[in-house]
Amino acid sequence: MDSVNGLSRRSRLGHRAWWVASAALIAIIVAGAFSTLPGLLTGPLHREFGWSRGSIGLAASVNMVLYGLTAPFAAALMDRFGIRRVVVVALVIIASGAALTTVMTTAWQFTLYWGMLVGLGTGSMATAFGATVTQRWFVRQRGLVTGVLASGSVFGQMVFLPALSWIVDHHGWRPSLVTLVLAACVTAPLMWLVLRDHPADVGREPYGADGPVPRPVPARGAGRRALTVLRDTARTRPFWLMAGAYAVCGASTNGIMWTHFTPAAHDHGMPATTASSLLAAIGVFNVIGTVASGWATDRRDPRRLLAVFFALRGLLLMCLPLLMSATVQPSLMVFVIAFGLLDLATVPPVVALCREFYGDTGAVAFGWVSAAHQVGAALAAYGGGAARDAFGTYGPVWVALGALCAAAALLSLLVRRTAPADRAAAGPCLTAVDRL
Incomplete structure (x- = not known):
């Protein structure tokens, strides 16, 4: 009996789904x-070319917008042409954009190469990519795998940031770009060798499935399909509730924390390098919190998890003005740890709800919800700076975003869950009351 259990355990751990998920994690x-x-290029580009920080920031803004808007179309393209092809092409586009950036001479080229090409490529491997892999290859442990893949982006920042910063300081900004180009070029053939579009391609069933699952017919017209999914989901109440909550998520994380936390701390006398180190620490706890959220999503109601995450995040943001000081106090470290645990914890529950409501189109629907996240982030990035100029302090910004997080918690609880019988059905499973 023990030998049988041991064989079964090894079989589970050796399932091809885990290899595919690992390859996807590397790409992310x-x-x-x-x-x-x-952030590392702003100073060097300003000194070498004399470009304004606004023109340099324009490329980053274009990159951020395309990152959000590309996700649903990339998910639809994966349904049409397969995960492997889309990811390899995206890596080639990223490498091309970064390589061209090393020979640019004008600011508009930076916007084109970095803002557009790199934005399109990285957007193709955003959280919608992880949602697609999870939906196709896993029946069990979906929440956990979603959490791990969602944390990959932050983990990539933590792994590469110290090395890239050192390269920029000691060898200039171009070698740092070449480093990333090489990383993308090495990753592309690895994805071609390991990634597979569907378990049926290798004669396996999804992890946790009772039997083989047939490969779906490729969906033609990827762009049209992405827009069709937007049209159909936009007619339902859960989509707008999740999009509204996720817009607040983007505003209270990427939009404000990653853009304005360092200058806000500097306003209180804290050195910028110290504040940046605190942001890096938030990134460390991001990984832990996202994986834990994925584990919890497999076991608890995603709506209630979202409500708890938003409520706690709102409370932390409202307390932040009282915690800011010129030095790092224990109370501020508690904030850093707690905020880090909550930062990306919203991803697995939202992915699970999109899958529950929209079935086979759940990954594309999540891509559109993620676009709302980026819109919220962009508005907060601009609004936070405007509020600082108007009030002379970031205090009202933290309080306002805390209140928005409380509203997002309520929106999360208003999402009606589907009936158990409908939950197993493929495709959108909404009752009449859920439609607008």
Whole structure:
């Protein structure tokens, strides 16, 4: 009996789904590394070319917008042409954009090469990519795998940021770009060798499935399908509730924390390098919190998890003005740890809800919800700076975002869950009351 159990355990651990998920994680880590570079390039580009920080920031803004808007179309393209082809092409686009950036001479070229090409490539490997892999290859442990893949982007930032910063300081900004180009070029053939589009391609069933699952017919017209999914989901109440909550998520994380936390801390006398180190620490706890959230999503109601995460995040943001000081106090470290645990914890529950409501189109629907996340982030990035100029302090910003997080918690609880019988059905499973 023990030998049988041992064989079964080895069979589970050796399932091809885990290899595919591992390969996807590597691609997401490499793509995440590219998001660390704009902050390192601003100073060197300003000194070498004399470009304004606004023109340099424009490329980063274009990159951020395309990162969000590309996700649903990339998920639809994966349904049409397969995961492997889309990811390999995306890595080639990223490498091309970064390589061209090393020979640019004008600011508009930076916007084109880095903002557009790298934005399109990295957007193709955003969280919608992880949702697609999870939906196709896993029946059990979906929440856990979603959490691990979602944390890959932040992990990539942590792994590459110290090395890239050292390269920029000691060898200049171009070698740092070449490093990322090489990383993408090495990753592309690895993805071609390991990634597979569906378990049926290798004669296996999804992890945790009772039997083989047939490969779905490729969905033609990827762009049209992405827009069709937007049209159909936009007619349902859960989509708008999740999109609204996720827009607040983007505003209270990427939009404000990663853009304005360092200058806000500097306003209180804290050195910028110290504040940046605190942000890096938040990134460390991001990984832990996202994986833990994925584990919890497999076992608890995703709506209630979202509500708890938003409520706690709102409380932390409202307390932040009282915790800021010129030095790192224990109370501020508690904030860093707690905020890090909550930062990306919203991803697995939202992915699970999109899958529950929209079935086979769940990954594309999540891509559109993620676009709302980026819109919220962009508005907060701009609004936070405008509020600082108007009030002379970031205090009202933290309080306002804390209140928005409380509203997002309520929106999460308003999402009606589907009936158990409908939950197993493929495709959208909404009752009449869920439709607008």
